Amino acid sequence: MTQSGVPPIPLRLGHRPLIAGLVVPWITAHTPDGRYRFGTVDADRAAQALHRRWCQICGQRLQTRFVFAMRDRDLDRSIAPEAAMHPECFHYSITACPMLAGRMDHYRAGGHAEVFAGTGIVLGDPAGRRAGQAAEPWNAVWARDYTVITDPHAHLPAALLLPDQILRVRPIAHPESRQNRQTPHNPTIH
Ligand SMILES: [Zn+2]
DSSP states (O other), X not given: OOTTSOOOOOGGGTTSOEETTEEOOTTSOBOTTOOBOTXXXXXXXXXXXXXXXXXXXXXXXXXXXXXXXXXXXXXXXXXXXXXXBOHHHHHHHHHHOTTTTTOOSBOXXXXXXXXXXXXXXXXXXXXXXXXXXXXXXXXXXXXXXXXXEEOTTTOSEEEEOOGGGXXXXXXXXXXXXXXXXXXXXXXXXX
């Protein structure tokens, strides 16, 4: 963390736009006039990232290491609903994203839909982060590859991880264990 409370930005993410010092992920939805909304997902970009093996944060090609953020119930069925990340992009997001960093008890209430009404942008919700839903523990899953399937529950593209493709699974620290290095909570940023 820097003194301003925002995490340092890895070189790979240097080209991405910033809001309040935080990198806007590549899959984040934006309106035609360029307004981004943290926490929204552009469904088309989310699908492209999965199919093309692009990182959902920087939008660049993934090579040999694919890091997925998965909840326990996704892990149980070996299906990641969101595209993978580079290791450095993943480390940045768990520091910068209040949800993954465990700094929010509940998903923020909605309110994005009207911003995108009439823009032609389809908002996706591949991870099922419905507003007001209780937050769940997340895992970091390192994989050597994956297969794109249609998630039988969400009917959206998702990554199926075969047992021999999974290299490592590690829980992302729970809120309590991160309390001491918590930064001032900014309720407007996700
Ligand atoms: Zn990346």
